[in-house]
Amino acid sequence: MRIPRVFLDLPLAVGQRLPLPKEARQHLERVLRLKPGHPVIAFNGQGGQFAAELLGDGGLSVLAFEAIEHESPLPVRVIQGLSKGERMDLTLQKATELGATRISPVTTERSVVRLDEERQDRRMQRWMGILQSACEQCGRNRLPQLDEPSRLGAVLAAPSEGTARIVLAPEGAASLAELDRPAALEVLIGPEGGLSEAEIAQAIQSGFTPVRLGPRILRTETAGLALLAAAQTLWGDFV
Known part of the structure; x- marks a missing residue:
């Protein structure tokens, strides 16, 4: 199963419970039809990504940091x-x-x-x-x-x-x-x-x-x- 990815333009840290921006929430809930508890990958463009899950109130629970990169060796x-x-x-x-x-x-x-x-x-x-x-x-x-x-x-x-x-x-x-x-x-x-x-x-x-x-x-x-x-x-x- 491909886990949905969402960009969040804000600081991220393990243990956070944060509200999703309106557009991101609508995409996950209305377009992808995800239910509370569904896994999500969050990232803020600064490197690495965070394993998270969708909350029932439209927020996100940040569970773990993953030091994963897919950058080319050629800038x-x-x-x-x-x-x-x-x-x-x-x-x-x-x-x-x-x-x-x-x-x-x-x-x-x-x-x-x-x-x-x-x-x-x-x-x-x-x-x-x-x-x-x-x-x-x-x-x-x-x-x-x-x-x-x-x-x-x-x-x-x-x-x-x-x-x-x-x-x-x-x-x-x-x-x-x-x-x-x-x-x-x-x-x-x-x-x-x-x-x-x-x-x-x-x-x-x-x-x-x-x-x-x-x-x-x-x-x-x-x-x-x-x-x-x-x-x-x-x-x-x-x-």
Whole structure:
């Protein structure tokens, strides 16, 4: 029997009896139709998980701590050009499932999406919810770091000692299999219209290696996920 997992954004400790947030309670009781006493796994994204059980009053009893992790040995930062609605949501969800440890949305020349401060706050809340749900589903007990959206130039200028940097470019001379095994990886993916030639040149000047993924042009929501899967196969925990 698969035990349901629930993310709780609060400190957790063995012996606690705590009320569940409204959305979590509704999901467990109304969607999954769980009864009091049913086992649940709770986690707060800080590492490890807690064996718990559902209480009759809609709360949770925390029973034991389990030092379980499902993190990849390859730390990967995804620098993703902002894309429209569902495409960005899909990228965040699947990048989490594929083991990304940090996700940095960036505004590029061809980004269609432009976020003012209010819209950015709402979008960040939505994105955090997507990461939390993805971790519930895939078994991760640590949430990826989600950066606030920034301009591509600012991210490129930041130091990255000890990290291999890759930019996806259809004209890239190298393939992933030709690269040395990295200790950590940063990957840059353009938005719907791709990165401009100037942006690719700027990335190369900042230490990014232009890499191709086969002869086909991939959509933005496909490219980063394909790259993550390939990197996990070559250097991570896809065995």
